[in-house]
Amino acid sequence: MNFDRVVFQGLQGPLSDSLHKDFTNLFRKGYVRANGGVMPEYFQEFAEDIKNFNVRSDDAFVCSFPKTGTTWTQEMVWCIANDLDFEAAKVPLQVRFPFLDHTTLFDYEDLLSTRPDVVFPPHVLDSIGFLDNFPSPRFIKTHFPWPLLPRQIVENKPKMIYVARNAKDTCVSYYHHSRLLEGYRGSFDDFCELFLGDSLCFAPFWSHVLEFWHRRNEPNFLFVKYEDMIKDLPSVIRTTADFLGKKLSDEKVAILTEHLSFNSMKNNPSVNYEDVVEINRKYNLIDKKEIEKGSFMRKGSVGDFKGQMSKDMVSRFDDWTEKNLKGTGLSFNV
Numbered sequence: 001m002n003f004d005r006v007v008f009q010g011l012q013g014p015l016s017d018s019l020h021k022d023f024t025n026l027f028r029k030g031y032v033r034a035n036g037g038v039m040p041e042y043f044q045e046f047a048e049d050i051k052n053f054n055v056r057s058d059d060a061f062v063c064s065f066p067k068t069g070t071t072w073t074q075e076m077v078w079c080i081a082n083d084l085d086f087e088a089a090k091v092p093l094q095v096r097f098p099f100l101d102h103t104t105l106f107d108y109e110d111l112l113s114t115r116p117d118v119v120f121p122p123h124v125l126d127s128i129g130f131l132d133n134f135p136s137p138r139f140i141k142t143h144f145p146w147p148l149l150p151r152q153i154v155e156n157k158p159k160m161i162y163v164a165r166n167a168k169d170t171c172v173s174y175y176h177h178s179r180l181l182e183g184y185r186g187s188f189d190d191f192c193e194l195f196l197g198d199s200l201c202f203a204p205f206w207s208h209v210l211e212f213w214h215r216r217n218e219p220n221f222l223f224v225k226y227e228d229m230i231k232d233l234p235s236v237i238r239t240t241a242d243f244l245g246k247k248l249s250d251e252k253v254a255i256l257t258e259h260l261s262f263n264s265m266k267n268n269p270s271v272n273y274e275d276v277v278e279i280n281r282k283y284n285l286i287d288k289k290e291i292e293k294g295s296f297m298r299k300g301s302v303g304d305f306k307g308q309m310s311k312d313m314v315s316r317f318d319d320w321t322e323k324n325l326k327g328t329g330l331s332f333n334v
């Protein structure tokens with residue numbers, strides 16, 4: 001695999017050094033392009049372990065670029081596959097539906113050497129080992145772009161559910177996430193530049209989406225849009241249930257729609273990542289003011305970019321989107 005050092009840049013060239021410092025903090029020392037995808041430097045140590053990860057044919061993956069509705073889709077998939085067992089769904093989503101990438105994202109050893117008081121659970125410290133020992137059927141979250149995913153996905157054909165969201169709302173959500181959980185202190189405009197310049201972790205954005213879009217008609221792939229979930233969640237629930245080979249009565253669809261509503265998920269401690277925010281709060285890992293201002297379940301809407309992006313930035317995102325989606329048949333209409 002090729003690893004090149006990442007220089008943070010927007011479409012118009014490199015950005016200031018201070019931005020680089022924002023993203024290189026207690027958790028991450030720097031970034032590399034691994035087979036083209038932007039990953040924390042630390043990922044290099046695990047790239048082969050991820051490629052060689054044992055995939056089972058009865059695994060279900062939820063794949064996505066960050067902030068596109070991953071958690072929402074995970075909860076939907078898990079509840080459908082587990083016949084709406086809301087009692088069992090009280091176990092935190094991170095444990096029921098582990099994040100394959102976790103181990104590779106932060107240098108925990110280094111962090112623990114300076115902060116031995118910080119306690120991380122095993123699904124965070126060793127997500128690969130945690131999943132290796134997980135009983136089937138497994139549910140696995142990942143943000144890895146297609147070229148970094150485990151090799152056995154091709155031969156063992158697990159269920160692959162991809163969720164995509166329009167670039168402008170994804171960027172706004174990623175910006176708030178980066179302030180709340182990753183220590184970003186730069187401006188919103190600079191963050192937009194980084195997004196457009198494919199410099200953020202898990203970028204490039206469009207190839208991430210399109211690799212899955214192009215596979216959407218393969219029998220073990222399902223492509224879902226965040227905007228469709230907002231518009232008609234019951235219909236997305238039915239399509240996903242068919243894909244997972246589950247039958248849901250209209251009554252069950254209505255119950256699940258309610259369980260997955262934004263307000264219900266915002267108030268559901270097993271899916272709203274309050275425990276992760278709490279680790280940051282408890283150990284002072286992130287500025288307290290940011291934590292007080294933010295929450296993981298933030299707005300949950302389509303078009304949130306309107307109050308935040310300048311007209312000029314909106315038109316740059318629209319041009320970028322048009323250029324990348326031309327001839328693909330994929331559109332977002334936002």
Ligand SMILES: Nc1ncnc2c1ncn2[C@@H]1O[C@H](COP(=O)(O)OS(=O)(=O)O)[C@@H](OP(=O)(O)O)[C@H]1O
Nearest residue numbers: 066067068069070071072173261262297298299300
């Ligand atoms: N039930 C429901 N309804 C509508 N929207 C929802 C829901 N659950 C999560 N969300 C919104 O999804 C955004 C978080 O995305 P991810 O789960 O992909 O984040 S992560 O990458 O896993 O950190 C984040 O979007 P923003 O509010 O725009 O920041 C969440 O609010």
